[in-house]
Amino acid sequence: MKSFENVLPKLVIAPGFVLGFAFIYGLMIWNGVLSVTNSRMLPNYDEFVGLEQYVQLWDMDRWYVALRNLGLFSVLYVGGSMLIGMVLAIFLDQKIRFEGVIRTIYLYPMALSFIVTGTAWKWILNPSLGLEKLMHDIGWASFSFDWLVQSDTAIYCVVIAGIWQSAGFAMALFLAGLRGIDDSIIKAAQIDGASLPRIYWRIILPVLRPVVFSTILVLSHLSIKAFDLVMALTAGGPGYASDVPATFMFTMSFTRGQIGLGAASATMMLAMVAAIVVPYLYSELRSKPHER
Amino acid sequence: MNAKTLSRLVVYTVLGVAAFFFLAPLYVMLVTSFKDAEQIRSGNLLSLPHGLNFESWTLAWSTACTGVDCRGLKPYFMNSVMMAVPAVLISTAWGAVNGYVLSMWKFRGSDLLFGFILFGVFMPFQVVLLPMSQVLGFLGLSSSIAGLVLVHCLAGMAGTTLFFRNYYTAIPRELVNAARMDGAGFWRIFVRIVIPMSTPILMVTLIWQFTNIWNDFLFGVAFSGADSKPITVGLNNMANTTSSVKSYNVDMAAAIIAGLPTMLVYVLAGQYFVKGLTAGAVKG
Amino acid sequence: MAASLHIAGIRKVYGKGDKAVEVLKKIEIDVAPGEFLILVGPSGCGKSTLLNIIAGLEDPTEGELKIAGKNVIGVAPAQRDIAMVFQSYALYPTMSVADNIGFALEMRKVPLEVRTKRIQEVAVMLQIEHLLDRRPAQLSGGQRQRVAMGRALARDPQLFLFDEPLSNLDAKLRVEMRAEIKRLHLISGITTVYVTHDQIEAMTLGSRIAVMKDGILQQIGTPDDIYRRPANTYVAGFIGSPTMNFIAGSASGSGATALFSFEGGALQLPCPTSGKVTLGQRPEHIHLVEEAAWRGEVTLVEPTGADTYVVVKTGVGLVTVRTPPSTQVKIGDNVGMTVSSNHNNWFDAQTGLRLG
Amino acid sequence: MAASLHIAGIRKVYGKGDKAVEVLKKIEIDVAPGEFLILVGPSGCGKSTLLNIIAGLEDPTEGELKIAGKNVIGVAPAQRDIAMVFQSYALYPTMSVADNIGFALEMRKVPLEVRTKRIQEVAVMLQIEHLLDRRPAQLSGGQRQRVAMGRALARDPQLFLFDEPLSNLDAKLRVEMRAEIKRLHLISGITTVYVTHDQIEAMTLGSRIAVMKDGILQQIGTPDDIYRRPANTYVAGFIGSPTMNFIAGSASGSGATALFSFEGGALQLPCPTSGKVTLGQRPEHIHLVEEAAWRGEVTLVEPTGADTYVVVKTGVGLVTVRTPPSTQVKIGDNVGMTVSSNHNNWFDAQTGLRLG
Amino acid sequence: GEVEVLHWWTSGGEAKSVGELKKIMQGKGHTWKDFAVAGGGGDNAMTVLKSRVVAGNPPAAAQIKGPAIQEWASEGVLANLDATAKAEKWDNLLPKVVADVMKYKGNYVAAPVNVHRVNWMWANSAVLKKAGVATAPKTWDEFFAAAEKVKKIGLIPVAHGGQNWQDFTTFEDVVLGVGGAKFYQDALIKLDQKALTSPTMTKSLETYRKIKSYTDPASPGRDWNLATAMVIQEKAAFQFMGDWAKGEFTAAGKVPGKDYICAAAPGTANAYTFNVDSFAMFKLKDPVAQKAQADLAAAIMGPEFQEVFNLNKGSIPVRLNMDMAKFDDCAKLSSKDFVDTAKSGGLLPSIAHGMAVKPAAEGAIKDAVSQFWNDDKISVADGVKNIAKAAATK
Numbered sequence A: 001m002k003s004f005e006n007v008l009p010k011l012v013i014a015p016g017f018v019l020g021f022a023f024i025y026g027l028m029i030w031n032g033v034l035s036v037t038n039s040r041m042l043p044n045y046d047e048f049v050g051l052e053q054y055v056q057l058w059d060m061d062r063w064y065v066a067l068r069n070l071g072l073f074s075v076l077y078v079g080g081s082m083l084i085g086m087v088l089a090i091f092l093d094q095k096i097r098f099e100g101v102i103r104t105i106y107l108y109p110m111a112l113s114f115i116v117t118g119t120a121w122k123w124i125l126n127p128s129l130g131l132e133k134l135m136h137d138i139g140w141a142s143f144s145f146d147w148l149v150q151s152d153t154a155i156y157c158v159v160i161a162g163i164w165q166s167a168g169f170a171m172a173l174f175l176a177g178l179r180g181i182d183d184s185i186i187k188a189a190q191i192d193g194a195s196l197p198r199i200y201w202r203i204i205l206p207v208l209r210p211v212v213f214s215t216i217l218v219l220s221h222l223s224i225k226a227f228d229l230v231m232a233l234t235a236g237g238p239g240y241a242s243d244v245p246a247t248f249m250f251t252m253s254f255t256r257g258q259i260g261l262g263a264a265s266a267t268m269m270l271a272m273v274a275a276i277v278v279p280y281l282y283s284e285l286r287s288k289p290h291e292r
Numbered sequence B: 001m002n003a004k005t006l007s008r009l010v011v012y013t014v015l016g017v018a019a020f021f022f023l024a025p026l027y028v029m030l031v032t033s034f035k036d037a038e039q040i041r042s043g044n045l046l047s048l049p050h051g052l053n054f055e056s057w058t059l060a061w062s063t064a065c066t067g068v069d070c071r072g073l074k075p076y077f078m079n080s081v082m083m084a085v086p087a088v089l090i091s092t093a094w095g096a097v098n099g100y101v102l103s104m105w106k107f108r109g110s111d112l113l114f115g116f117i118l119f120g121v122f123m124p125f126q127v128v129l130l131p132m133s134q135v136l137g138f139l140g141l142s143s144s145i146a147g148l149v150l151v152h153c154l155a156g157m158a159g160t161t162l163f164f165r166n167y168y169t170a171i172p173r174e175l176v177n178a179a180r181m182d183g184a185g186f187w188r189i190f191v192r193i194v195i196p197m198s199t200p201i202l203m204v205t206l207i208w209q210f211t212n213i214w215n216d217f218l219f220g221v222a223f224s225g226a227d228s229k230p231i232t233v234g235l236n237n238m239a240n241t242t243s244s245v246k247s248y249n250v251d252m253a254a255a256i257i258a259g260l261p262t263m264l265v266y267v268l269a270g271q272y273f274v275k276g277l278t279a280g281a282v283k284g
Numbered sequence C, D: 001m002a003a004s005l006h007i008a009g010i011r012k013v014y015g016k017g018d019k020a021v022e023v024l025k026k027i028e029i030d031v032a033p034g035e036f037l038i039l040v041g042p043s044g045c046g047k048s049t050l051l052n053i054i055a056g057l058e059d060p061t062e063g064e065l066k067i068a069g070k071n072v073i074g075v076a077p078a079q080r081d082i083a084m085v086f087q088s089y090a091l092y093p094t095m096s097v098a099d100n101i102g103f104a105l106e107m108r109k110v111p112l113e114v115r116t117k118r119i120q121e122v123a124v125m126l127q128i129e130h131l132l133d134r135r136p137a138q139l140s141g142g143q144r145q146r147v148a149m150g151r152a153l154a155r156d157p158q159l160f161l162f163d164e165p166l167s168n169l170d171a172k173l174r175v176e177m178r179a180e181i182k183r184l185h186l187i188s189g190i191t192t193v194y195v196t197h198d199q200i201e202a203m204t205l206g207s208r209i210a211v212m213k214d215g216i217l218q219q220i221g222t223p224d225d226i227y228r229r230p231a232n233t234y235v236a237g238f239i240g241s242p243t244m245n246f247i248a249g250s251a252s253g254s255g256a257t258a259l260f261s262f263e264g265g266a267l268q269l270p271c272p273t274s275g276k277v278t279l280g281q282r283p284e285h286i287h288l289v290e291e292a293a294w295r296g297e298v299t300l301v302e303p304t305g306a307d308t309y310v311v312v313k314t315g316v317g318l319v320t321v322r323t324p325p326s327t328q329v330k331i332g333d334n335v336g337m338t339v340s341s342n343h344n345n346w347f348d349a350q351t352g353l354r355l356g
Numbered sequence E: 001g002e003v004e005v006l007h008w009w010t011s012g013g014e015a016k017s018v019g020e021l022k023k024i025m026q027g028k029g030h031t032w033k034d035f036a037v038a039g040g041g042g043d044n045a046m047t048v049l050k051s052r053v054v055a056g057n058p059p060a061a062a063q064i065k066g067p068a069i070q071e072w073a074s075e076g077v078l079a080n081l082d083a084t085a086k087a088e089k090w091d092n093l094l095p096k097v098v099a100d101v102m103k104y105k106g107n108y109v110a111a112p113v114n115v116h117r118v119n120w121m122w123a124n125s126a127v128l129k130k131a132g133v134a135t136a137p138k139t140w141d142e143f144f145a146a147a148e149k150v151k152k153i154g155l156i157p158v159a160h161g162g163q164n165w166q167d168f169t170t171f172e173d174v175v176l177g178v179g180g181a182k183f184y185q186d187a188l189i190k191l192d193q194k195a196l197t198s199p200t201m202t203k204s205l206e207t208y209r210k211i212k213s214y215t216d217p218a219s220p221g222r223d224w225n226l227a228t229a230m231v232i233q234e235k236a237a238f239q240f241m242g243d244w245a246k247g248e249f250t251a252a253g254k255v256p257g258k259d260y261i262c263a264a265a266p267g268t269a270n271a272y273t274f275n276v277d278s279f280a281m282f283k284l285k286d287p288v289a290q291k292a293q294a295d296l297a298a299a300i301m302g303p304e305f306q307e308v309f310n311l312n313k314g315s316i317p318v319r320l321n322m323d324m325a326k327f328d329d330c331a332k333l334s335s336k337d338f339v340d341t342a343k344s345g346g347l348l349p350s351i352a353h354g355m356a357v358k359p360a361a362e363g364a365i366k367d368a369v370s371q372f373w374n375d376d377k378i379s380v381a382d383g384v385k386n387i388a389k390a391a392a393t394k
């Protein structure tokens, strides 16, 4: 009897985990194999070329641009979303009227994919159609906002749109965190003589640290995977000025017929993801859940 | 007293400005969808339409052409529904069972196993496109809705497992123990005790999965056949179809139609989302 | 140092319209400087709410509140110079124990050395020196409660507010802590309001006890007063464990010669009035005797070590009698009972109010 | 119906290697059919762990466990036919009170009518009939605990396990529930293991008490035994409140004429041995007398209503004396003390073990 | 049988053209399964195609052109169309340059649909008149003079869109115009490093950059047809774009020669950069489907379809000896030049449209050119260097 009760749970999750493992690791290995072949239009396992694809990758200007953009984008996007999300969450937690409505307004961009809103954003950010034109129309002739079409600023437009989409999510996470805090801690701090900003800075933010941490994690992995966002807004342009690793990989593998090179870049992306995730996993698995 | 009013004012102002920022694109999409071509050209992007003109909506929904196909978004929409509903339900149920085992029936190595699966949450999905289609072809599921459902389930499994596992970890073990004393077995405990307690996390997971699956473009474009294309592909076809006068109004209407189900979900169930998160869905 | 506390006509209503709940109903309490006031009452009667109002964490719906003669309605909590121990501890989870204790001092810009010294002193007093570097999550319930105490004790406020500060300690530690609080109060003389549901704590610590029920102050007086002269049956039953025995009957005549008769017995007792009355008699004031008119059958014998409680089934219900551990009665015995004539509590049968 | 419980050499180790913690160390307890065994001990001593092992919720690292003579190691909890009340209640939050109580019966395929009837009976017994439709979240702590009780009582198991089932009730209700449990046990005769940290509960409910500390069984015996003849200073100090007074000194000579001398005093007492010994004396067995050689200064007078405790500072430390409320001593008084000669507990000064 | 056809011809004129093919196939009793994936100049469609092929479930036909046909064929997934080709005498009907593109190892694997001339310059007559430009400029110098005049009257001289192939179309025109057919061949088709780093290249880039200064700042991200619309709506004067732009003019009811001018890009009158659209046929298992596939190939090359399709699309039939009566002046000119340059050696594949270079190198060069176009901070010398480096991509 006992042995059955012990085995059943394992039996139950086994199929899923076998599939999941095949899906995740099988395909990861497959990608690794591809990256050392000379696959072009279609996967081709015959022609082993060693690390040549990697050499070529690290020799490409476009790859560096993609990396630089990723760096810029991640920092600004994660930082911006967190900051805005945090401020909104704190403000929204001050017993606001219509909180439900406002919260929904902040959250809805999460519901929409960039395939959906990309058109609107492209339009708003386009100098001859959107915001700039609007300002000109209402008489502010010197107003200039042409980031989308400038090589060196296009990535910032991606950041703006990215923040637009994710800040609400960060807000929801923080709000959830704030709501989870025991009321009496704040009361105690008031009694202890701390001012409101001090209470937030010294007491509440430290308590929210795990939430901050997981928000950073979620957002930064979103930023590495950012694909729809860039595709819908700039498609990597002008030129390849706003290319990021995800679009780079896609372009190489699917439009350029350089699957080997694309696979190499995918490996690098995986490595970057691992660099973020593995420490997280480590801490996740170390903390004994029942001790919480 | 005065300081209090002032700070309230600041709070509401900031919240209002932010609300404006978040609403702007939707507003633009909405007003544009009600304008006709002439108004779009003459007015600016914030100006209100002259009236409620539903023409572009009907066009986008039922008669707009992509290629030689002039059925609008309707068939795509149906495809998406047929894909999203089973995929969301299956991946959620799957995650719930996995999370249940991984939190309440731990065995040696289960944490490690979970760690490996968790890595899947973070995998960039472009990597899997080609091998996945090979697998789907092998299974005879390529270019079918069933294939898409399978892919979404696999891709979503790691995430849903994570959600449920973290949530269930917070449920006291005594509850399971009590049920075991009461004579309930693995499945009965799950169905009678655990599932009824899962409402908040179920809501979060359902919303999350629905959003992801409904909005997915990559898998949709890569794994669908001529008559199993989801709405994102339909929308893309419509919006990227180049004709001399870009009918922004139709594009916008189409975009709103494509985003409507997910938006509705957020508006109707958004409060559960925050509640569910509070209940421990996302912990550090 | 010691400040007076003046609570007059304090009302607190939660919610609006139909859903309004009046949690405090015109509470009137005056606490003299240096007094140690105990607040007791059943769960949900409004004790914590009253403390919160005193601390300024909630605004009263109505009423007056003065600390050291100064009206403090509208004054921020930080300005009231109050230290408080919360029922739920409310420790800062991310700070070490030492930082928790020192936080209020830091906020008040006490220099580091002074602070460190004070933290050390308090920790020694509460037997938590070895825990100073830990986080609250790493402490057991009792340890947490002591840290919460330490946070208040580190300060030197006008007023202490304690909300069930010892409820999570084990019996032994509780006795020690109780003595420590008493000692501290004697030394510092700081006015204190102390919520507890522990009878012994209430009786031993307070200079006065206020008994509340449903937001209404039932009685306020010295422990002795409350124990010996409860104002009504509620207070009488609430204070003392095992609880007071109530015997409903009727008195004919009043004064020293009254006859109190009830179902299954009659006693000759001094009684302040005649008519339908209830006699309240604590277990230690009823005695088992061989020969007595009032008899009953023993249904339970509970030896607790120091004393043995005997529960006797009589015509007026179960009556608990405290006996020495050496008692020989057994379940099923038929025993007689008498009461001391000088520890009688008489209550009006209708209103439950104390007579005489 | 009543089953025996046989616990032999049970060890439980958590963790591995360096981090291994031995939570239970070779526990040996035999519980006769129908017995009511109380398990007491400080927090973290392994009481709940032992119950879990009996219930089959955890496997012992080593040892033998028999219920009704049948080895149950490896048998699933559901098969052991045990009902348990969890320390944390463990109520099913999504089910109504009635469903909570009836769940185990449902799992055991008891027909609906029988179930409903049984739920009703239990609810009446626990005074929760009016709560049957509520969810656990809508109950107060005390009510929850009663539901948890009800869940166990609804069944008719071989063995009851209770883990501090009354700790969250207020004093009055606790007394009632205690009586109810006692009554139930008398009627059903089901073998019971009961964890508590309430002295009174332990003394009044149990047919035997097992005192544990750090995973080691310190003493097992009848309440009377444990209270009057504690096996060591630990048990002596743990049982009884206020705690037993310990007086370290040395006895010269043994038997009825021994002289026990200690810092600041000497007593002529019967003593089983001579040499360095510790005398344990409960507060109720020390008496204040005008004239006595052993004297001290009163540092605290704690009236608790029924009794007043006087703490006296002596050469051997603080000594607590129980006096009637009528006592007239005040703080600062110099008082003399004597002890009854027939309630002495002698312990070895080194090992703390009982002498004689 | 059923033919599933993957293509990205979703816009007005193109869609109508595909509709004709559908009708023809339906006339032959087959069912047409339309698999259109718009966007990204076929990028999305290529993704789908790859996924489908890998899954072993390819469509019957897919819109593939240029060297990509060879690449696909070399993977062994394309069907042999020789039987149809022989029956329909394709060898006689197609110019050799074009036929070679359709063949892999001497076997037909794709059916060509049309020929686009890429080196067109489109101009709005009314705008030119307003600006005082008499005739379409024939050289780049003339062009800049004209552009300057247009700028003076406050209109946009050059309408430009924002994908890298648009940037490259203009680049191609410039290289061809500045360096001539031989240089084009050396530099952009053979990817000869010497040619790529020669002064001619430098001159080309200088010219190229100068054109940029006559475009409006909002061009990045703009679709080509919206740029064309700017010309149609008299907002801009010129556009460099293949002859599919004509479809837009036609759709707007404009008449060539009168409302707008089609001319070879400056300096390229004697050359012809071509872009041939074609459908590659994939190996299918079902014989019925194979039959339908063969019918599709035949239909594509059939005169009937070639005529209607190209009338709609703005291109010219790939089939020689077609009656051009129904076509407009631009098409007639194109057709004549096609035949002429085929003889003179001026018939050159367009790189912008994937006709000449393998995708990897093509993409890299396009990147470099686009980067140069979009980023004014890159010096001409660096531009030359970057392009040469990109051309070395294997």
Ligand SMILES: Nc1ncnc2c1ncn2[C@@H]1O[C@H](COP(=O)(O)OP(=O)(O)OP(=O)(O)O)[C@@H](O)[C@H]1O
Pocket (backbone or CB within 6 Å): C014, C015, C021, C023, C041, C042, C043, C044, C045, C046, C047, C048, C049, C050, C087
């Ligand atoms: N924000 C609120 N809204 C409505 N009712 C409230 C609110 N806060 C407290 N109450 C109610 O006020 C009453 C008094 O609460 P309070 O916390 O003062 O009780 P208490 O006497 O401290 O009880 P305990 O001994 O259980 O701590 C309770 O019935 C509680 O439900």
Ligand SMILES: Nc1ncnc2c1ncn2[C@@H]1O[C@H](COP(=O)(O)OP(=O)(O)OP(=O)(O)O)[C@@H](O)[C@H]1O
Pocket (backbone or CB within 6 Å): D014, D015, D021, D023, D041, D042, D043, D044, D045, D046, D047, D048, D049, D050, D087
């Ligand atoms: N899974 C575990 N891993 C390691 N140590 C554990 C584990 N579970 C319990 N312990 C430890 O075992 C010891 C005994 O725990 P147990 O719950 O039996 O105590 P208890 O006597 O019931 O205490 P209390 O009176 O506080 O309920 C404690 O020190 C506890 O920290």
Ligand SMILES: [Mg+2]
Pocket (backbone or CB within 6 Å): C047, C048, C049, C087, C163
């Ligand atoms: Mg309270």
Ligand SMILES: [Mg+2]
Pocket (backbone or CB within 6 Å): D047, D048, D049, D087, D163
């Ligand atoms: Mg326990």
